[in-house]
Amino acid sequence: MLSTPYEIQFGVKLIIMDKLLGSKKTIAIFVLPGVIFFTLMIFIPIIASVAFSFFEWDGIGKMQFIGFQNFRSLLQDNIDNYWISVKNTVIMALLTAGVQLPLAFILAVVLSEGIKGEGFFRTVYFTPVVVSSSVIGLLFLKIYNPDYGILNVILKHLGLESLTTAWLGNPKTALAALFFPIVWQYIGYHMLLLYAGIKSISPEIFESAKIDGAKLSTIVRKITLPMIAPMIEVCLTLGIIGSIKIFDLSIILTNNGEPLGATLVQAGLMYKQIFQYGMYGLGSATSILIIIQCLLVTVILQRIFKNTRI
Amino acid sequence: MKKAIVISMILCLLLSIFSTAGCSSDVNKQTDTQTSAEGKTAEPASSVGQSTQEQKTETPTLTLWHYWTGETDGNAIAFKKVLESYPNDNPDIKINVSGFPGADYTTKLKIAFAANEAPDIFNIQGAGNMEPLVTAGKILPLNDLMDKYQTNDKILPGSTNAFTFSDKVYGLPTITGLAIFFCNTELFEKAGVEIPNTFDELLYVIQKFNEKGITPMMFAGKELWPVMFYYDILAIRTAGSKKCVDALQGRESFDQPEFVEAARLLQQLTDAEAYNKSDLSINWDEGVQKFAQGGAAMLFNGTWVTGIISDPNVPVAGKIELRAFPAIGGQYDNDLFGGCFECFCISASVKDTDTAYKAISYLSKKMSYESLINGNGLPAWKTDSSDDISNLDPLVQQQLNLLNQGKDMCLWWDTVLGGKKADIHKALVMKLVTKEITPEEYCKQMQDQVNEQ
Structure with missing residues (x-):
């Protein structure tokens, strides 16, 4: 009562x-x-x-209905090197899933083990996420600079002068040079999500596993990973969608696709088509394809992770 | 009970909405009272006061958009002076000025036109950039007004080429840009060579510079256009301005021996190691800074570089000589690369076209003059008695001489081509420089992808 x-x-x-x-x-x-x-x-x-996306339109004149022609030119005729941008997206998505997330997971596990200075390291790894992309872009522009960039300077002092190159200007290294900061920037973000996931697992489970004599590797494999599967799904989805939408660093570091279109990404292509070429219809078609890919990735990942839910 | 709660919640919501709305209406009331207070003070005044009020409403007001914003940009500094002197010189026409940074300016204009919120007068870059607005009928043709005010006698011949579409002129020119061969005399002395006058001499000095470990030429390639300049001037030397203009506008083919020859000459520069390969990845700002620090002996770029290298704090100040690009021994060695590509326009929806025309003629002419004084560009208008040009910077004087020596002119190729075609041209030149394609392949691809599209 x-x-x-x-x-x-x-x-x-x-x-x-x-x-x-x-x-x-x-x-x-x-x-x-x-x-x-x-x-x-x-x-x-x-x-x-x-x-x-069904029209040919320069943004101000008459709109002409052309059906699926915009999509056809992108997908069939590879206009404006559309497939190169898709290839770059796939590479970035693979890097996210294969490099970024595993590194983030390792960091999260190590931090959650309760090492000394846990809070300090957590903040350090998260710092790049807080820093604005344009700042990171300018930072790496300086690092990669062929004349005074720290990367080439270090290589020269190590006697590896043959390895020095114009990192962002050489078509062979430009893509890697563009993707490295992106991978680096968001490791902290995924680490924090996974860390929060691990921390939310009840500590009794870990304790009893340790009492039973389980090694850390076994604990990670049999307890941590299955328990934070939903969080991994979130990280994967965000990461892959993020790699489909890369734009800012590409604009700052490689002037939207230079050298010679080697680092073209889809969102950058859309920007180019709409704002530089004045082709609003084609750019809209590119943007629709980006949306479709994002939705597809979300649905597919949901399917894959359906059985892992506890 | 349930209903009462729901109703009370809705009431709360409505209350909160109205309370905020109430705030805003209070603000409105305040401003209303302010204006009415002003009105009241005006009302009791005698007929004199009323007539001044009428005059006030009579003063035509024009909205002006421009992209010359910023603090350090030479054009922006010059335009600021124009705007400062405007009210004194034109008390009868008011202007409301809005400036927007360059990158999305044209897009912004397009959107404003589509929403019927376009400015009355505005500046814009010519050729491919303004073509969509012209074909959509958004810009007023100026031919009649130009005849009426005899403007053609006051501007330099050919300065409206980039704003002319099917024989109608759509804009008044502001600044003439010119591509110039900048030479660092200190480095030339160091290498013990003279400034080259011919292409063969150029190849020789490049060799000498390389022996001394000095970067001969600056090819800052990240944005592509600074490298494009080298091909374009070579093509102007081999084919002549007229043929270049015709090819750019689709009346001639790019797949001709002259254009192949220009491409071959450009690759000779690559073979001679005329530039530092890593410079191809730095952007224009960095490249110019490097040149201003004495990092390269020669640079072929636009008039705007003058403003940067004439700064007394720059290491190369006073050591730069301005020349025409080395001759190749043909008949087009006096042709120039450059022209006027920025103009002021009137929106087609403006009713009082005479007033608007007076405003843009003043703005264009004054901008032309102030830019000359400021050193960021050459004039597109003839100087007259009202302009004081006795104290010109020596570098600006050198530019003027180069302009006067020129026979014919061909405007920036990327401006003439516009949008996607410009991008293709720049990328092809880059492939040519890095020897990914042969001169023949270059010309064939230019013809297929640029001319016949």
Whole structure:
């Protein structure tokens, strides 16, 4: 029975909350501002892009309906080197899944083991995520500079002068030089997500495993990994979608695709088509293909991880 | 009970909405009262006051958009001076100025035109850049007004080429840009050679510079256009300005011996190691800075470099000589690379075209003059008695002489081609420089991908 004034007040509050959340109308009213914002800012522009992608349009003149011609020129005729940008996206996605996430996971496991200075290292690894991409871009521009960049300077002092090159200007190294900062930048982000996931596992489980004599490798394989599978799914999804959408560092480091289109990425191609070539229809088609890829990745990853859910 | 709660919640929500709305309407009221207060002070005044008020409403106001923003950019500094002197010289036409940084300026204009919120007058880059706006009928043709105010006598011949579409002129020119061969005399003395006048001499001095370990030429290639300059001037030397313009506009083929020859000459520079290969990956700013620090002996680039190297704090200040690009011994050795590619336009929706025309003629002419004084560009208007040009910087004077020696001109190729074609041209020149393609392949691809598209 409710007796004290505080308990009565608390109970009434609970009842009100219950009633409110039970009513569809109230939910609708409270969600409405968000829905309006989302519709105006995201949903309608996507629909408009879909519409534009069926037209040939320079942004100001007459729009000419051409059906699927824009998609055909991209996918079949490889116009503006579309497939190179897709190839680069795939490489970046593989790097995310194969290098970035494993490194992030190792860091997360080591940190969560309770090493000395846990908080300090957590902050250090997370710093690149907080720093703006343009700052990171300028930083690496200096690092890669062929004349005074620290990378070439170090190589020269090590006697490896034959390895020095114009990292961003050499078509053979430009892609790697562009992707390294991206991989590096987001390791801390994924590390923090995975670290939070590991920390949320009840410590008794680890303790009992240790008492049973399990090694760290066994614990990681049999306990940690399965327990944080949902978190890994989130990281993978965010990482791969992120690699489809790379844009800022490509603009700053390689001037959107230089040298000679070797580092072209899809979002950069879309920007080029719309704002430099004035081909709004074609650019919209590229953007629609980006959206489709993002959705596909999300759905496929959800399928793959369906069975791992506990 | 349930209903009461729901209703009370809705009331709360409405209340909060109205309370915020109430705030904003209060603000409106405040400004309203302010204006009405002003109105009141004006009202009791005598008929004189009323008439001044009428005059005020009569003063036509134009909206002006421009992209000359920033603090250090030479054009921006010159335009700032123009805007400062505008109200004094034109008390009868007011302008509302908005400046937007360059990168997305044209896109912004397009959107404004589509939404019917375009400015009355604006500046823009010519050729491919303004063509969509012209074909969509958004820009006013100026031929009649130019005849009426005899503008053609006041501007330099050929300065409206980039703004002319099917014999109609759509803009008034501001600055003439010119590509110039900048030579660091100190480094030439160090290597013990003279500034080259011919292409063969150029190859010789390149060899001498390389022996001394000095970078001969600056090829800053990240944005591609600074490298494109070298091919374009060579093509102007071999084929002549007229043929180049015709080829760029699709009336001539690029697959001709002259253009192949230019490509071969460019590859000779690569073979002679005329530039530092790693410079191909640095951007233009870095390249110019390197040249200004004495990092290379020669640079072929636009008039805008003058503003940077004439700064007394720069190591090369006072050591740079301005020349025409070395001759190849043909009949086109006096042809120039450059021209006027920025202009002021009037929106087609403007009703009082005379007023707008007066405003843009003032802005264009004044910009032309201020740029000359400031050293960021050569004039596109003839100087007249109202302009004081007695104290020109010696470097600017050298530029003027080069301009006067020139016979014919061909505008920046990337400006003429515009958009995607410009990108293809620049990429092909880069492939040529790095010897990924042969001169013949280059010309064939130029013809297939640029001319016949």
